[in-house]
Each structure stands twice: as C-alpha cells, then as structure tokens.
Amino acid sequence: MSRAWLALAQFGLLVAFFAAWYVLTKTEVLPPFFFGEPLVVLDRVREWFVTGSIYPHLGITLLETLLAFAIGTLAGLGFGLWLGLSEFAARLLDPYIKGFNAMPRVILAPIFAVWFGLGVLSKVLLGVTLVFFIVFFSVFHGVREVNPVVLDNARMLGASRRQLLRHVYLPSATAWVFASLHSAVGMAFVGAVIGEYLGSAKGVGYLILQAEGVFDINSVFAGVLVLTVFALLLDKLVTVAERRLLRWRPGGAGALQS
C-alpha cells in the first residue's frame, strides 16, 4: 500500500472514531454529560487557540515536558554508559535501581510538590524520574551488547579508554537511546500533567482539573486532545532526529523500535 493511501486510511479511522462518538452521544446511547460531545470539544479547542487563553498553560506544560525529557534522557544516557562500563558500580547499585524502577513513581508527585513547591521544578523532576529509567535501561543493556570484535578493532587501531567511549560506546548507545525515546516522550508528558493535576496554578493538567471541578467534561476531553496532539508532534521530532542520526542502520532508522 502506498504512503498516501495509508495516511488516508489512518485519517479515515480518526474520522470514524469521531463519527461514532458523535452518533453515540447524540442518540444518548452514551450520556453526553459523562462522555462529552465531539463538536463541543473541537469548538472548545478552537476557542482556546483563537482567544489565546490556552497558550500560558500549554507553554508551561511543554516547558516542563521538554525539560523532563532532556534532563531525563541525558541523565539516563550518562548513567547507562557509566553502569554499563563499570561492573562494580552496576553490581553495587543493582538492587536500588531495580527498587526505584519498580516503585510506582507517580506516588512521588505530592511529595515532590511539598519538597520543590508547586512550580515547574516539581513537575520536571517527576517527569525526569519517569524518563530516566526508560532511557537508562535501554543504554545499560545496549552498552553490553556492543560487538566485542568492533571494540577490539578500535583498541588495536589505538583507541584509548576515552576514545572508546566517544567513538564506540556512545554511537552504539545512541541507537538504543532512540529506541527508548518514543516511550520516553509520552512519559515526560505524563510526569508534567500528573504533577499539574496534583497541585499547580498553571498548565494543561491544571486546566483539566479545573474543568473536572465543574463537571465540564468537554473541556477535559479538549485538554486531553491538545496534549495528545502535542505528544504526537514531539514523537515526530524524535523520529526526524532518529532518521538523521541513524542513517547507518541496516534496517533504516527505527529498526529497534517495536
């Protein structure tokens, strides 16, 4: 199937979903009070953007998301490389890392709010705890999968430890980072929105919370819709970067992506 057809079919699926939603709520098979009305939802989104009332909220949420994404990714990459290369550190920290990863970290949101205030910082940190582990595990395993012959070859060509890191481990890990970044994008959003939802004065999560408070289900859905669209956009950016950076991959970029 050609790409145009695929895109058309995908769009058709979206339209079908909205149509079903519309019909089911119009005929009151699903009560509109709980399930919203698609036309009103879309109108709400339009209104937000036309009046510009959403921009401050969206700006904050995107800022939190991007910071969490960037910091979490870099930290995950750094720690992944470090522990991947240091047998001792990996063994030492193993139970703690497993523990932190198994912990339901969303529970940390209220604690972070107490520690770091209701501003941007607490949301960013929550997002970082989510993003970090995804990238970390990916890089950690990636480092151990580096082809030993390639490593020996680099050594014989004269690479020092630092040069091995820069010229072999890092590029090799990049492939693994990208494989994890797609899930990391979503997690960065989750961190920001949950954080806002549990305590803030700004952001799309806050907007959703306000709407829920007055049973304005249409605004809730409008907020979710806006977030989804921006998460998709960010994911697209990751894909573009991946294409550029992983041109060397046999299966093309995204071969690791499931």
Added chain:
Amino acid sequence: MTCALSLEAITCRFPGRGGVAHVAVQDATVTVADGEFVSLVGPTGCGKSTLLNAAAGLRRPDAGRVTVFGQDLQGRNPHAGYLFQGESLLPWRSARENVMFGLQLRGTDMREAAGKAEAWLRRVGLAGHGDKYPHELSGGMRKRVALAQTLVVDPRILLMDEPFSALDVQTRSLMENELLALWQQDRKSVLFVTHDLEEAIALSDRVVVLGAGPASRPVGEFGIDLPRPRDVSEVRLTPRFLDLHRSIWETLRSEVMKAHATEVHG
C-alpha cells in the same frame, strides 16, 4: 636476524565447564622475523585465533612470553595492525570514515586523514564507495575496507585472521595478489592465520602447522622457497608448490584427523 614478533612457550587456558580449565594452546612457540611472511595453519579450533590475540596483546597468555621487536609486550601491541576473522568495521561510520578512524585516533589533521583514506580506498579498489556505510557494502568490499583501515596507519606487524575465508574464489585470489603486492612494497612482518594450506604456501616465506587441540602447539615448520614476486594462482601450478604441498599436507592431515576424531568421539 631480529625478531619482529616472538611468542615463546605460550599457554592459554579458558574457563571450561564444571571448573575444569580448557587448555587451548600449550607451550606454543612461534616467531616472525622482521619482514617475514609467516602463515599459521591448523585444524579448526586448534587455537590459531587465540595465539593471534596473544600476539595482539588483546589476551594475556597464562604462561609464556610475548616480545615485539625484542621488548616484552605490555597491554596492546602498539606495532600491530589486526585484521579480524569476524566483522570489525564500525557500522556507524562510512567506508571513508572507517579508514580514517585510526588516523583520527592519533590526532592526524582531518583533511590529511581524509586524503590518505581516499588514497587507500583507491588502492583496495573501492574508489567511489567512500560514502557508503558497511551494511551497504558486500562482504568482500567490507573486508577490503577493513584491510585499508588496518594498513592506513602503517603498522610494522600485520596480524591477519582468515581474512579471505569468507570471499568467493575469484575475489579471494584477487585480494591475495593485492596483499602480496602491498607486502612487497614495504615488507611488513606478517602473521597470517588460515586453514587453507594452498593459500598459506602461496603467500608465505614459512608455514607453521599447529597441532590439533586441546593443548595444541606447532608440530611442524616449513620454509617456502618459491621465488617472488608470485602470482598466487600461477604459483599453485608449479612442481615445487606441489612438492611443498604434499610434504606439509602429510603433517597437517594427521592433525586434522585427530581434531576430527576428538570432535566426533568426545
């Protein structure tokens, strides 16, 4: 004559199952004189790659001594270039960047490095393929890139582990001739591993036959007095070549049989 590379009474063990160490090579002594082309032949699994790794300094022997130009080897062998048995190119670098790699590690000016890489790509017959990534090249082309990558830094010793065994017959004799031509120019000291006796005789000054493992060691050494320069496919047809082949095969065959017997019966 000075020795470029000397492996003296090398023993290498691998941790085996149930705590019993597997002795791959024991008391093996192999030397390569300066400018000499030596081949190491032997049945599969007899420890050829293991010996090469010891010579490269990638693997510390459990006993014995490795000296390089008369000096004890500590860590990686700085004079050796190593052409590996498996795929060894950096997949995220184009052919040119792969060839440049060793120069880059030495801090050579990038423009100069690119120039040298381009010249080497031409010498191994890959002009115009410099921008391709390893996965876009055929197996034979990858081996050529690896050869250029190893030779561009001009090592004085060349360690080669069955470099041509994955190639088809035509490409193979082409590459063998290329290698001989390159070697003829500056006479590097070469330790060449192969399980193909004809290849060993056609290329070398001396052929060392390694016995069947475990605990293998050289069981025979044969000087190859065929005149140089040689053409590998023509030299195979000369009577002297056939004589040499017959006498070395005599030794090698019994080792291959032994190796086969241990493989089949335990």
